Amino acid sequence: MSLADTLFRPDLLARYSANGPRYTSYPTAPQFRDSFDPADYRRAAADPGAASTDLSLYFHIPFCDTVCFYCGCNKVATKNRAHAQPYVERLTREIALQAACFDTQRPVSQLHWGGGTPTFLSHDEMAELMAATRQHFTLLSDHEAEYSIEVDPREASPDTIAHLRRLGFNRLSLGVQDFDPRVQQAINRIQPFEMTASVMQAARAVDFHSIGVDLIYGLPHQTVASFSRTLDTMLELAPDRLSVFAYAHMPQLFKMQRQMDPATLPSPTERLALLQRIVERLTEAGYVYIGMDHFALPTDELARAQARRTLHRNFQGYSTRAECDLIGFGASSIGKVGDVYAQNEKDLPAYADAIDAGRLAIARGIRLTADDRLRRDIITQIMCNLELRFDEFEAAYGIHFTEAFAPELERLRSFEDDGLISLGTRKLEVQTAGRMLVRNIAMVFDRYLGQQTLERFSRTV
Template identity: 50%
Template structure:
């Protein structure tokens, strides 16, 4: 990802299309900065008092649950930097540099696996970056062998083993090799097919590269294909992005991620190569967003939430219909109730009641592992209030609705009393038509779905203390 779906009830399938009220003034009023809630608490609440020992204790506690595992592997290397990028990456063309990194990854696997119950299945695997296909075919095979030796990978048909691919440096042989390694889902970075936009972001990628890979992936029978797009890039207009969408829809991916570009050049050095004067204005961005939703909805995609769209039979849409959709550091996931093991520089784990984060710089990551300890630099153990709020925010972000009676039953609290201040904060959003309350049920309206991050912020107990931090804008 940059930066980094059975029939669904009518309440879930609603989208902010041309058939519903589109209130640009309302969107602008609520378009503030806020967390994406890939975790709660967010990473801003992680602290250095949380140590590698705390992480291993969390792993050992989690074994009693026998929850399945989701493993994320971060490959930080890229041959060429895209100017929009906000990912943790290392620019190099020397694939030999990956050898020492793979060795450290194996050390991390060994140190992690010794605390895990070997019977816990690995239902989900995701390689992200950087550019995972920076690795040679031999290196990719070696990494899979190491993962299998340490954790025991699955061959179950319902496993979700995904990898992010740069179409500029992968070919049909790459796809055949990935299939032989057990991957069954692909995510291809596209961003935009307009040559002028591609030049401005330093990513020359003719459509034929993506089309060739997708044709081969369909032929090979990969279960799900995702394409990543970004709106808000330099020189984009509603008309130009509509042309990209027409071409993308013709490629027929099962899923689409359409991210809002967050221009934060003070935090991400490559973005300093993008002139703010070349970026579309606020009105143009809203037009692009509306056109995106209209075109994808007309093409049969369901708006899962935020920046994700999926065909009705894709596992994301199925999970949302079943109420089992999950949100983690890779976005939306169809495998609920997994413990997430993050491997590699900058990776974050969610194990039971704890989050643990690795260093964001390669030298610190390597130094810790060379000294025989997990490279944990910070994290947090959740208390009961954190766990309750994490559950509420996740359900709102995934289901676009919240059942307060169910919250009361699950957590043995009176949810209406417990969240009295949060519900009061949502009163204005309710008056503005972003959310509807019927008894103990809160449900986001089509416009509210676009601002679901804003609605979730009402339940965030940490947000007042983080008000000085800069998050990306919501729309």
């Protein structure tokens, strides 16, 4: 039996499919409170115990020239490039405000620009923003750190790619979604193959360390045959990692999704067939299935981190820098500092008002309880390293694991009966068949799920 056959069990995937969190944080964002006091954030940032911890910086650039109908991100669709400069100026002021909260001698070993479309910015605006970052924070050298940016190939010429490399970026994430022209038309994202190939060739020419690609399955008009062609074409370009996301159709939350005819979406049975083909094709091609939607070459940092049990999750997904405090910049960005999560104003005018008034734009957040910290670590270990070693939690938290989590372990017996996990007296291990249902396994340890509407979350399969 092949790895794909073991990973993909249609009967179990259909039975366990449910709405649930992706666990880029725990507690998840619905638990953040509007009453959160930014003073909590400042106290966490000033904690002397954090001095040995590296920093990770995330910048949210919300602008898009053209809206993609499937997108659920916080974005501003506009063709007016003049909106970018005032936003960059506010980001530079926010950098100074945030830097005042931290010991800026703490090294920055990870930096990410996301969106929206970061390459909406002009070359000069990109340079201005990076210069301000280097002015206020201590960025490690190229070979010591991960500096990544999300790139829309429709917005990035080879000159842009070379400019990004000169600014210090050493990793790219490219949005592609699907190469099929009919699908591209339906989602309002026309992106010929040659455009994507040109960007990847340009990135390799200037020695980007890693190139990742985003694809989406479950979009209008997709079939197993059509998406197989997309996968085969993508494999010819040989990215270092692929994120193949399941499209979440939530038109009640994201109005632009109403532009797509729901009758053209693949049925649940067709979605499972698409997922099966994705797993088969990518594992046959030698990619390691990291978990959830992620695949990476064995030489990629994600695969190596998982093998070392140092893989982590943050608000950008899987990460190799578990030890970092994360500072969020820009509208809607989320940071994690110590035991505090904090999110900026989502609305662009509200964000601008805060920065213009000389204050942090934090609008909501949460300070974790002792129980939150324990469960966060449990869920992270399941999601990232596919196991729980009970003795590690007993040593770190002073608990007897099987007693403290007796109800949860009992609920997991059905997972064990179905071959998704192995459950011993000292260890829980996710089996190969359970890796595609790792969110469901982690959900057992989430004490908040009974208190919220699960429809706000995407399907686990």
